Amino acid sequence: MVLPRALANFNRHVTNPTAGLVAGRAPGFGIVLHKGRKSGRSYRTPVMVSVHDDNYRIALIYGRNADWVKNIRAAGGFTLETRGHVVELTEPVVLHGASGVWASPGVRQVLTALSADYYLQARRVD
Known part of the structure; x- marks a missing residue:
């Protein structure tokens, strides 16, 4: 089950700014820093993350088509x-x-x- 888009919009404006205060420090959480594909605007998105060796895995609780996922995939x-x-x-x-x-x-x-069955995996840059 992917969480509804309305909840994503609420979280973007209400929950994310608050969660961002602790997500970068709390175990199992992180903040993805990325730029919009079209706007070039900088974004900070709180996420759930696990680390295995140099591979970081991020839960896609809003599905694989969330804007932040598209942004970072486009940027590489x-x-x-x-x-x-x-x-x-x-x-x-x-x-x-x-x-x-x-x-x-x-x-x-x-x-x-x-x-939530999908996740994003990325490799740490040496």
Whole structure:
């Protein structure tokens, strides 16, 4: 189940600014820094993230066609703030993994409850 677009709009204007205050530091969360494909405007999008070696996996709770996903795929890379660090990531790809089997246990519970099956994987730039 992908969350409804109306909820995404609400979160963009109300929840995301608040979540952005802690998402860059809290375990299992991060902030994707990206630019709009058409506007060039800078955005900060709070996300749920898991790290496996140099691969970062981000839950796509609004589905694989969310604007921020399109932005970073078009750019070929993005910046992620997580656990107080800034990481440059490249080669973003959207993958399918039933209800967060790729995620840490805490994130997996949330993804299972939401039936969020897609995630974005990107590699850390050396």
